[in-house]
Amino acid sequence: MDNTIPKSVQPLTKKDFESDQMVKWCPGCGDHAILKSVEKVFPELGYKKENYVVVSGIGCSSRFPYYMNTYGIHGIHGRAAPIATGVKLANPDLSVWVITGDGDSMAIGGNHFIHTVRRNVDLNILLFNNQIYGLTKGQYSPTTPLGKITKTSPQGTIEHPFNPGELVIGSRGTFFARAVDMNPKLLTSILFEAARHDGTSVVEILQNCVIYNDKTHQLITSKETKHDNQLVVEHGKPMIFGKNNEKGLYLNSQNKIEIVKIGENGINEEDLMVHDMHDPDPTVHLKLANLAPPEFPAVLGVIRSSKSATYDDMLEEQIETAREESDIKTMDDLLNSGDTWEM
């Protein structure tokens, strides 16, 4: 079903969405860049400004709603997804955005996260992943790499981390994309895709916490190393990376991904994997989501975007059908239905 969110009559600008509140993230925090990208995307999506709702949980990223001039709820820890679900189900004509972090969505809100994705409610979830608890000052999170020394793991963590993309696909998710805070162009284009996707869109944003986990994504994001450690997928295009676009991903006869050099060992561009983000079979999407440095490049871009019925559409359809077919159309009908008698 096409979305029914009403469009703005006046063209909107970034200004329409800037709030008057002082932004209180640390200088140099990756969140600033993400905020700018969202402020850029909202006016261009063209919905009425009253029809955006930004919902968050708890954590540094979850202060986000206060910094946007939209309707918004700063919720409680881990519960942004169900709050947003309620908002969307109450009024499908809203564009609902969830701002959450790796602690908020993967730890305390882990249960809500998988079930929201499974239901495929039409929400856009922006997961700011800095692999650390920032607001509580430096404890490890469910995405902190194994062995990492933090305040609560002085000898290194002994927990295996979640990969959010793997969790989304394991929960039968229909949309997963990965972006980095330092590449607003890519982030902006992904946010458009997420907004247009009918269903739960999860955008993992690799975000830097300058205070408690500085440079955790450095291999993927720094000028010097990023070419060999990130690959941006585009639908229908071969998977190529490297400073001079000299490397690619190749699916070998054991159905395993390997890195090949274009032009070597008889491999040409047409032998490389071609990205099909719409493939209903998530097998390749899962492989892509799991690739990680230093062995492989981290895959950025829209990894999966497949069509499936959304909870909100099915709910509206059931309501419509019930209204047409049921004899009970008012409360008086209900009260007088079935066995009743005069006394």
Add this chain to the structure above:
Amino acid sequence: MTSKGNKVVEQKDVVVKFVGDSGDGMQLTGTLFSDAAAYAGNDLATFPDYPAEIRAPQNTVAGVSGFQVHFGDKKIHSSGDLCDVLVAMNPASLKANLKWAKKGATIIVDADNFDTKAFEKAGYETNPLEDGSLKGYNLIEAPITTLTKEAIKGMKVDMKTALKSKNMFALGIMFYIFDRKFDTAFHFIENKFRKKPLVVEVNKRVLQAGYNYADTMQESISVIQVPPAKIEKGRYRNLTGNVATAWGFLAAAERADRPLFLGSYPITPASEILQELAKYKSLGARVLQAEDEIAGITSTIGASYGGSLGITTTSGPGLSLKSEAIGLAVMTELPLVIVDVQRGGPSTGLPTKSEQSDLMQACYGRNGEAPVIVIAASSSANCFDYAFEASRLSLEHMTPVILLTDGYLANGSQLFKIPNMADMPKIKPPFAKPNDENYKPYQRDEETLVREWAIPGMEGLRHRLGGLEKWDITGNVSTDPENHQRMVELREEKVQKVAKDIPEQDIMGEKEGDLLVVSWGGSKGAVLNAVEELQNEGKSVSQAHFHYMHPLPENTEKVLSGFKRIIVPELNLGQFVQILRMKFPHFKYEQYNKVQGLPFTVSELKSKFNEILEEV
């Protein structure tokens, strides 16, 4: 129909209890019998009593399921203490329930089930039908299993279906004894087994066989006639407390012109409200079966923000899980109704049994100063009214409301007078006006201190809410010390001011006297019966039954002041009494507390009240 030649006795009210194995269909039998009583014009109240296990081991006391119905020619306030007629399908159910039978009660048993194996499994050393232990009762030993099989001889049914219809034989006997017509039962059976015409036929035939059997037993069976009750004229139906609760919310949504949203997680004994509301998408009910209790309430808070009448339902342990989110609704000052169908606690406790032990949790069980409105229904039928009232208070005062019912009210049923929706009050939420340039999220009405409700999609009213403390009026985030004090006090005062919007506390009986019995919630009926009986004996005793627990009615102190002694009977260790002691410390309160998972009996209440009256 009493051409039967039996002895006929007339009784003003009768308590009947059907007991058997949890697979014996006692709930269905009890419901059919109750419907027939209602059709015949009796007022009634029912009380199902079933184990937590779906099918506990057969023929054990643990697996006994019961259904009690109290009906009569006057207003029936409770499901009654001891029964006049006990129908026991096996030895275990007789063993577990004989103590609930009056002296001389009629006891109907399936004699086929009293073999050595069965009565030993029930914990009897000798066969109770033969050892004289039932002397003094009017025992009817009916070979129900044998006669059921005989009744459907020649029909193409398997043994399982055949044996499942035994309950209809027992019902047939009861129809004979109480001179009931078959139409209601037939109608109900046809409805229930719509898709299985053979099962309909089997059940009808067995019911008839039971009736005919009783007709041949004229020697030992008296026909009991209970005249119709003189109750208010109108159209009636039977409703359980949980269904009445669900319907009260639907009615409120219609009168508030707001879509209903329910986010809930299944939990005994509240699940029926969720199931019931899920049926009425045609009335616009949006129902989300959430992944847990927390998602239930937080999705509801989201829906409330989105403009719905937001409801979440649960029982004790679920209320514990929801407490942080209730705090969010207190802070964001959004309408939200939380239903707690109380059960025995703590922890998992007694899931299928009733208690009134969540009052303190409802009133105070949150972090910070987090006042909410707390109200309690007092009968299965008035769960409808209090669900409506909870919605009204929540929507008009922009605050969470906790509605307390309990397992006893939820599963019990009563006659319900069908209202005309046009006669029910309109609910008027304090909507903000679109494009109001002066709109401030925490600007309050001077009288009520209620803030305005601006809903996403409304033009010119964009704003952010959240769990962090708010600046007064603007709603921006604030950690200012004086502002926090002001906001804490404002939220408290807002809820206290609700006292001006609720009825004064009434007193059943004289306004002054020897003894005031203060009750609340589901124990109203039993207390009322006890007090009425004592009043009829000329005793100076009155009852004040509270429905509004927080804030209390404005005249509460005055109500308490007219009596020499005050007693507060509760199905907990004394929760309401503590609240009264805290708020009105100058009165002396006595307690009567029972925590057995069972409602009060009228006789135990009477004897306790009498003890005090003798001292006055």
